[in-house]
Amino acid sequence: MIEGSNAATSTGDKLLLAAIDLMASKGYKGVTTQEIAAAAGLSEKTLFRHFGSKQNLLETAFDRFHYAEEMTRLFNEKLVWELETDLLLISRTYHEIMNRNRKMIMISVKEADHLPGFRERTIKHPKQFIEILTRYFMEMTAQGKLIETNAQMQAYSFISMNYGVFLNDLAGGEHFPNLTVEEFIMESVGTFVRGLARQAYC
Amino acid sequence: MIEGSNAATSTGDKLLLAAIDLMASKGYKGVTTQEIAAAAGLSEKTLFRHFGSKQNLLETAFDRFHYAEEMTRLFNEKLVWELETDLLLISRTYHEIMNRNRKMIMISVKEADHLPGFRERTIKHPKQFIEILTRYFMEMTAQGKLIETNAQMQAYSFISMNYGVFLNDLAGGEHFPNLTVEEFIMESVGTFVRGLARQAYC
DNA sequence: ATCGACTGTCAGTACTGACTGACATTTAAG
């Protein structure tokens, strides 16, 4: 039977998922091939038969489970050019994507060295978000709906704010209980709307 | 001669600084005691004579070079209860403190496991900032200078935004050139001022 | 000159962890 054609989780995927899970919490060097195999319910030997080396296991995991890049189009279709609505959509989409890939992000934060081009691909999304949001702000300003500002910097601020909150949640969300992400999104979007929209709420 | 009484950098400190430097970039397990000693211009043996173990080297480094906790007082004296001025001060102070300790922060991000209570102490400052800022927002609201909002969440948003920007700068600031921290501070503070102040700029 | 604190050198120990080879066992397909 050829790799990947199994209906249930295939042997290879079990190993990849276990690797992602453990590396995310303990780091590449902090986890052993034995641990990974055990977590996958397989023998260490099988791990090496499939991937040849620990390094290759990490690379394969990254290639296989890194989020795809279908986001740009999604946006241009869903934006309605009303600041509050759109910022809420963007914020929520951002957190959704980041959360779906939080383990890979954790790994790439800890293991920036182990792979060339690793980090680059991981921050590709944040970068895309900023670009999209920058163009959005510029267009909104052109339409007279926003005051004149440095669009790129505003986009950068907005995304960074969401990034900061995401990381807090990630690396021990227990540090700030009674602060939920959804609540944060609503408050922060409110502030940005009042701070950027022309003649709102005064 | 007793440890620490030297005018120039003492042997112990050389080792501690080298350790911080290397662990920040390569992680605790990614660096060897040999490397650390070599970077400090000393022999491995000396390292062990001073610290006994690699683990103790990390702990000592953390205790010795972790930023102190003299911040709260500083604030209460410097705040002038004018939103823009104060937010600028807070933002700049935050980045100054974080930058002064960026290597320790890097380590604590990568090595959350290796020490109990490690992470807790590292995020103590962000937490303090949020508490201070929360009280500040509440007081400002009471004075009628701010609109009614969820003070804690606003503080959380503001600090998270600065945290996100700081981390970007840290882990490869080359990703977003033409975006300086100072510019960011001015733009973002502007937005928050317009978003929170009562009857401003309309 | 000598003493003492500090550091260097070097050989070596003990352990860990990635990785392999030989052989047995399972499992599904024909």
Place this chain on the structure above:
DNA sequence: CTTAAATGTCAGTCAGTACTGACAGTCGAT
């Protein structure tokens, strides 16, 4: 049942690494 592919077992290699002991050199102070 037979076969082949996948997996398990187990013993073992090899390199790296934290850490030690014995001995020698340096250097400043008295």
